[in-house]
Amino acid sequence: MISLKINGLNVSVEEGTTLLEAARFLGFPVPTLCHTDGLTPYGACRLCVVEIRQGSKSRLVTSCTYPAEEGLIVRTASERVVKARKIIIELLLASCPQSKTIQDLASAHNVRRQRFRQEYEDCILCGLCVRYCEEQMMAKAIGFRGRGENRSIGTPFDVPSDVCRLCGGCMYVCPACQLRCTYTEPEKAVCGGCANLSPPCIEKEKFDDMMCYMDPCVACEIKKD
Amino acid sequence: MKRENIIDIVDKNYRNNGGIISILEDIQKQYSYLPAEALKIVAEKTNRSLVDIYGVATFYRAFSLKPRGKHLISVCLGTACHVRGGPVVAEEFEKQLNIKAGSTTPDREFTLETVNCLGACALGPITVVDGRYFSNVNRVKVSKIIEKARYGLDKVEIGTDQRIFPVEVSCPRCNHSLMDKSFDIDGHPSIRVTISFGDTHGWLRLSSLYGSYSIEQEYKIPLDTVLNIFCPHCHADLTGASLCPECAAPMVTMIVQGGGVVQICSRRGCKEHMLDLM
Ligand code: FES
Numbered sequence A: 001m002i003s004l005k006i007n008g009l010n011v012s013v014e015e016g017t018t019l020l021e022a023a024r025f026l027g028f029p030v031p032t033l034c035h036t037d038g039l040t041p042y043g044a045c046r047l048c049v050v051e052i053r054q055g056s057k058s059r060l061v062t063s064c065t066y067p068a069e070e071g072l073i074v075r076t077a078s079e080r081v082v083k084a085r086k087i088i089i090e091l092l093l094a095s096c097p098q099s100k101t102i103q104d105l106a107s108a109h110n111v112r113r114q115r116f117r118q119e120y121e122d123c124i125l126c127g128l129c130v131r132y133c134e135e136q137m138m139a140k141a142i143g144f145r146g147r148g149e150n151r152s153i154g155t156p157f158d159v160p161s162d163v164c165r166l167c168g169g170c171m172y173v174c175p176a177c178q179l180r181c182t183y184t185e186p187e188k189a190v191c192g193g194c195a196n197l198s199p200p201c202i203e204k205e206k207f208d209d210m211m212c213y214m215d216p217c218v219a220c221e222i223k224k225d
Numbered sequence B: 001m002k003r004e005n006i007i008d009i010v011d012k013n014y015r016n017n018g019g020i021i022s023i024l025e026d027i028q029k030q031y032s033y034l035p036a037e038a039l040k041i042v043a044e045k046t047n048r049s050l051v052d053i054y055g056v057a058t059f060y061r062a063f064s065l066k067p068r069g070k071h072l073i074s075v076c077l078g079t080a081c082h083v084r085g086g087p088v089v090a091e092e093f094e095k096q097l098n099i100k101a102g103s104t105t106p107d108r109e110f111t112l113e114t115v116n117c118l119g120a121c122a123l124g125p126i127t128v129v130d131g132r133y134f135s136n137v138n139r140v141k142v143s144k145i146i147e148k149a150r151y152g153l154d155k156v157e158i159g160t161d162q163r164i165f166p167v168e169v170s171c172p173r174c175n176h177s178l179m180d181k182s183f184d185i186d187g188h189p190s191i192r193v194t195i196s197f198g199d200t201h202g203w204l205r206l207s208s209l210y211g212s213y214s215i216e217q218e219y220k221i222p223l224d225t226v227l228n229i230f231c232p233h234c235h236a237d238l239t240g241a242s243l244c245p246e247c248a249a250p251m252v253t254m255i256v257q258g259g260g261v262v263q264i265c266s267r268r269g270c271k272e273h274m275l276d277l278m
């Protein structure tokens, strides 16, 4: 057993427990985006930052990937943490404002402005779908491709994968695409009615700028020629 | 693209504890790009999923999924080269070859790409053509570089190139000279050995110029064949115990007259060679 202190409370956890699990065990809320029970932690979104004390210094770490250490002092809602979290949400808003999950996070954390260049990405590269496909479905139909600003998620060569079983799990876990159907104007979410089961990675090129993957969309009946 | 060939490459690299990258490097070396089919075979043979292989192949700039031209021109646009005028050089290449960076000329001669730092910043702007570095490149040098590449950078100028010199060799077993004065290659007496591969036996003459790869052969030897090489006098097998560091084929040993040994790779097309003078 490892004992550590979270927000002033002593807690003993088993070796290998992450700070996130320990904090949640004590009932302290820590927001997450790229973390889901049942998938290995990945540390992509940085939203779960907490502050840990090391000697006379303190440091921000991602709690979903940081294992509990003996005698560690952790704070989950210090001023520094809150500030960092807000910036992260602001950056998420800058890249993917149409996501319901991100909008909810923004309102829950009282983020009222977005000072960066506005973009409308349809993917925040959190890797949830990749891990879901690999770890829950044992399929590995989709994965990361490219590097840097060209990094993307999809099937090899952008053709339907023959190991994909069309389970739709990738869409289920995706925090960016619950409101996929935004017609041709990304600022206006039109219907959001396409809870369809055709995984986005497959039909992507066809509907490119429309961010809609249904052919045709049953809700809005827009068909792209 | 031959399926067996790719399987060979995978096996060879696995035998030498190579990883995915070295497999992909070898494939790219042979085909100048990574054919989709090849990636599928690699995935299947290494028991990995195609996404993993594809991820690696798209992660590194050095790999290309599109067929490339005969000559690859990489213009450095790293920070140092950028401030020293790299973009102007890139533009000039684009203009002269009439293609955009990242594409290949319609005649499949040149592929132009931009890269981020080639590790020789002090000499920038740097351009690398077929592995050869050109430093302080400017607009004026561009056409010369293209011309040189077209002529072939591997061609050596005998007589003026310092790296080229003749060696005289003999058989390590019977000490008979292997030089053939009646047959010149590159203007020098050639080295004659007998070879066999598969059911074929015949002679092979090599240039005696160290650094030149010119050969004459009795039968056409397919690229990549590993040859058995014998002394024409005592018929001793010249293949030594060491393996080629490039391709793991056995190295062939010959004695240099005057002291020393020279080793050449027995794989047709592999250019690995070593010279130890005593
Ligand atoms: S939840 Fe920890 S980094 Fe995303």
Ligand code: FES
Residues within 6 Å of the ligand: B076, B077, B078, B079, B080, B081, B082, B116, B117, B118, B119, B120, B121, B122, B124, B125, B126
């Ligand atoms: S920036 Fe061009 S070689 Fe480093």
